[in-house]
Amino acid sequence: MSPLSAMSASRSSEQTGASRPPAALEVESLTVRYGRVHALTDLSFAAAPGELVLILGTNGAGKSSAVNATAGLVAPFAGRIRVGGRDVTRQPAHRRVRSGVSLVPEGRGPLPGISVRDNLELGYRARPRGKRSEPYEDAVERIFALFPILEQRLKQDCGTLSGGEMQMLAIGRALLADPAVLLLDEPSLGLAPKPVAQVYEALDACAASGLTLVIIEQKSVPLRTEPALTMVLHNGRVIDRRRHARPSDGELAELYMGGMA
């Protein structure tokens, strides 16, 4: 039994009302511009509940703009974002968390001076009151099952964690908000192969538990779960899109280099 199954079970029961469940996340013609810089142009995709979407691209390809706009941190220039069928495009970031979208930001978002325990509690407190029927102790227990190291580090200032531990804390913190969709901005960034493997093992467990995941990365990652959709971004546009298949490292290199011409 996956450590996260309780969360997903409660969610799927909410969605059985409709004959065909709406997509957990639907992004339609999303366009992000910073002044005259066109960061992202016309990105569209949908993820059914429990699906995993992988977005690959080099620096400046528009990956972060895509997830930041989905999380509400950046106002899109155009396009719509729907979560569970509900339009959240105009919702500010802090309310979108309550709508079920959690972001693990690039660089893991350490909060130096705040203990691991308080970090986790901040995550739990992002839940809307209606979702707090599950006590904090039980919720955090599941996070410890996923990342045992966090239990040993509870009292530590999170500024003293290693990169891998901080990434695990950032994911645990986001999961405690009980999201329907978890967005991860380069979770492997700056980590050694071993912590990358640990982090992805946990993400595989999340995927198996029925959580909808959107992961962005620069290069291929040790993900066991086959993404339902893999897209490659270049200069803000999708240049490669595959369902239930990932480009090989060779193809990826080709796409990155070829796209430059």
Place this chain on the structure above:
Amino acid sequence: MRLDRLSGRSTRLAGPITVTIVLAGLWLGDSAFWIYNLTLVGAYAIVVIGLNILLGYAGLVSFAQTAFMAVGGYGVAILSVRHAVDPWLGLIAGMAVAGGAAALIGLALFRLRGHYLTMASFALAMGVFGYATAAVSFTGGSVGIAGVPPFVLGSFTFSDPRHAYALVWVLVGLCAWAGVRARDSHVGRAWRTIADNENVAASLGLPVLRYKLIAFVIAAVMGALGGGLYVDFTSYANPELYAPAIIVNIFLMLFLGGRGHTLGPIVGAAIVVIVPLQIAGLSDIQAIIFNLALLVLILVLPGGLLDARSWRGLAAPLRRLRALGGADAQMAHTADAELEPAALAGRSRR
């Protein structure tokens, strides 16, 4: 649910220390110099406690604190002198206007972040200073408004400097206490999260703008309170109280005392107000000596006088020197250039 308190030692000390300061005033008895100047220290301390909440807790660098001091100061002066309103009401009106104005201005100001926010707040402070100087019919211009009556409570008048002293320090204690309560609440934790990383705060469902506004309004109300008390105790309001140099002084108070530390604003205000008076005999070079001393202090204790980490940082080069011990002088001579100022300061302390 177990909540981790982020409180430190200074929290528990805040109350007793305030009581001690108030009692010390009674002991100082009729030393008019100390009573008067420590009263002004208290008024500034309240302003700086407000800035500490904004900058020390929420990480927002705002130069607008003097603007809100002016609202409090002129609130008391204009209402009590021109309209014969009770100075208490003038003070409360000033605080209310400052709080309301901060909420409205904050809505616009917090569209900006970082240096842009700081520059906009500086423009606000400069604008209020300019207005106070220019609006002769409203503020009395650079001549100001004199003859502000003392506070009255029932049949009791705070005309005796000792009464004013006790009043201001009780209010300092209350503000410090309120600051600690806010810091240790969920609001304080939200401030720290926002100070660390706004995007993470928003991703954790924290309404960033609302928490920034709360900090800005609290700081503004405390600024108006300190500014109003200052004007009432000196019975005189004029634009120079809100001049750019005062902004610098207020920041100095916070950084010298220790930003983020409960008692930092009080210690800092005391140093910036009292020390120049004590070395006034040096006349010409007084300003140079004082500012050199400040420079050295900031270099040696970047976190402020109350920052334990800065003191430990001071001890580290000392230990390194001791570890070198009897080693030849050349090694010490070629020690890391970066360490020199701290190491020198450390040596002179012994």
